[in-house]
Amino acid sequence: MLVKLGIIGGGVMGEALLSRLIARAAYQPGDILISDPMQQRREFLAKQYGVGVTGDNAKVAAATEVLLLAIKPQVFESVSAALPSPGQNGQIPVILSILAGVPLSKLERAFPGVPIVRSMPNTPATVGAGITAIAPGTQVQPEHLDRAKTVLQAVGDVVQVPESLMDAVTGLSGSGPAYVAIFIEALTDGGVRAGLPRPIAAQLALQTVLGTATLMQETQLHPAELKDRVTSPGGTTIAGVAQLEKAGFRSACIEAVQAATERSRQLGS
Ligand SMILES: NC(=O)C1=CN([C@@H]2O[C@H](COP(=O)(O)OP(=O)(O)OC[C@H]3O[C@@H](n4cnc5c(N)ncnc54)[C@H](O)[C@@H]3O)[C@@H](O)[C@H]2O)C=CC1
Numbered sequence: 001m002l003v004k005l006g007i008i009g010g011g012v013m014g015e016a017l018l019s020r021l022i023a024r025a026a027y028q029p030g031d032i033l034i035s036d037p038m039q040q041r042r043e044f045l046a047k048q049y050g051v052g053v054t055g056d057n058a059k060v061a062a063a064t065e066v067l068l069l070a071i072k073p074q075v076f077e078s079v080s081a082a083l084p085s086p087g088q089n090g091q092i093p094v095i096l097s098i099l100a101g102v103p104l105s106k107l108e109r110a111f112p113g114v115p116i117v118r119s120m121p122n123t124p125a126t127v128g129a130g131i132t133a134i135a136p137g138t139q140v141q142p143e144h145l146d147r148a149k150t151v152l153q154a155v156g157d158v159v160q161v162p163e164s165l166m167d168a169v170t171g172l173s174g175s176g177p178a179y180v181a182i183f184i185e186a187l188t189d190g191g192v193r194a195g196l197p198r199p200i201a202a203q204l205a206l207q208t209v210l211g212t213a214t215l216m217q218e219t220q221l222h223p224a225e226l227k228d229r230v231t232s233p234g235g236t237t238i239a240g241v242a243q244l245e246k247a248g249f250r251s252a253c254i255e256a257v258q259a260a261t262e263r264s265r266q267l268g269s
């Protein structure tokens with residue numbers, strides 16, 4: 001089997017990228033081989049997407065166009081140490097790493113001479129609404145970057161940043177969907193506390209976040225300007241905003257991004 005796209009690790013993010021790439025016809029299922037040690041997972045991916053599956057990472061390393069690393073950072077050393085040189089018949093793939101924290105220096109030590117792009121996507125990639133930051137390694141030529149971007153653009157927007165900012169990206173957009181989900185859950189609980197039935201509270205909370213994000217994206221309104229427009233003098237919103245400020249909401253968000261950024265740095269060291 002000639003493997004154009006190889007994916008090592010068929011978990012949440014491996015599947016998110018895989019599913020969108022197939023839906024967008026960026027790759028045919030027959031061009032993709034994905035490895036995972038969990039047999040149940042392999043069977044699911046093969047049945048759901050019609051891709052090739054294996055428990056042997058070495059077979060996936062034979063990919064000729066893109067080799068996507070979608071394993072946890074904690075197993076990177078052992079997985080990379082057991083891999084043969086990527087590619088076959090002189091066709092070397094670009095390695096696309098989505099591993100939190102793992103720096104290009106470490107990736108390039110593990111795969112000498114291979115073009116490597118470090119990236120950080122996020123879970124909205126599953127529905128094509130992700131955002132990914134990328135940082136190219138020293139061996140990356142424009143055509144390698146294009147190949148990596150083609151994969152990542154199938155799941156959302158792509159921005160390029162200096163590698164020194166990748167941990168901060170991980171703390172913000174990589175981890176951010178969890179913060180937003182907690183916010184939506186908390187808004188829902190607030191609605192329930194105020195007497196709303198839970199299903200209606202959940203619908204109101206979700207659409208409020210989605211609608212506000214869409215409004216801000218389409219109008220390019222500054223967040224403070226939008227807040228001012230909602231906040232009537234002596235009205236309801238300022239009463240709520242005052243409570244958020246008293247509870248340290250802004251500070252909690254800033255500290256969350258900072259803590260996740262630091263954790264990303266730790267994972268790579
Ligand atoms: N979940 C998220 O929101 C995001 C995760 N990431 C990064 O993506 C990577 C994967 O994360 P998830 O998909 O969330 O994790 P996951 O735990 O859902 O998937 C990891 C997969 O790797 C498999 N695996 C374990 N050992 C392996 C081995 N030796 N060889 C091959 N596969 C092996 C596991 O069975 C599992 O299916 C991580 O490095 C993480 O930092 C990046 C952006 C967002």
Ligand SMILES: O=C(O)[C@@H]1CCC=N1
Nearest residue numbers: 099100170174175176
């Ligand atoms: O929590 C994590 O480590 C991964 C990286 C970004 C999102 N999830």
